[in-house]
Amino acid sequence: MSIGRHVSSAALVTLCAAAGCVSQGEFDKLQSEKNQEISSLQSSRSGLEQQVGNLENQRASLEKQKDSLTKEKDSLTQQVAELEAQRARLQASEKQVEARYDKLRADLSDEVKKGQLQIRELEGKLTVDVAEQLFFDSGRATLKDTGKQVLQKVADSLKSYEDKAIRIVGHTDNVPISGGLQKVFPSNWELSAARATTVVRFLQDNGIPPERLVATGRAEYAPVAPNDSAEGRQKNRRIEITLIDKGLVQ
DSSP states (O other), rough: OOHHHHHHHHHHHHHHHHSSSSSSHHHHHHHHHHHHHHHHHHHHHHHHHHHHHHHHHHHHHHHHHHHHHHHHHHHEEEEEEEEHHHHHHHHHHHHHHHHHHHHHHHHTHHHHHHHHHHEEETTTEEEEEEEEEHOOEEEEEOOOOOHHHHHHHHHHHHHHHTTHHHHEEEOOOOOOOGGGGGGGGHHHHHHHHHHHHHHHHHHHTTTTOOOGGEEEOOOSSOOOOOSSHHHHHHHHEEEEEEEEEEHHHO
């Protein structure tokens, strides 16, 4: 029942009272009841209007949440796409490293079979390990003829990797330099650095640009085997030739 109809009823009661249909007391009672009904309906209408307002606010809030979630979804979709692209690049890089490893191993297969050197791959870096006795006499840093032959093949194989730098690291065992050799190499630091530099100079003389080369001596401080046996000390006396990213040189 609408408020308008209640007002009409109140007007009718008023007319009846004026015409003598009801007493004044009954009229007042009826009018009071109608006024209460009107007040109650007005209160209900206000409550409904408030509910409508609350629902409108909730809808606006949900719309904002929807927009926020849509943006977050778009951002996550973009991140997933970027991660997929990174994974694809890493896979391509891994395949490239594997292909290079196979090529280098094929180029130096005879030397590997003879046990003159080893080739290994770790964390995307290719390393050629050469036993010290192949390159140098004990306590010396002058390249032997046998070493030159092998190193020439290594140089020829590494020339094509123009996007890589070449790091040469000299290693020794923990036996101190003794006798007259101390005048030339006071410690294994000097000996290991001199041997690395000798290899670098040979590679440079055989066509590898010097800006791609890095020489480092580690003395006895990066062993690959215990130094408590002749076999272990022999493993530690070595030259490492590693292909690395040019950025690492900087």
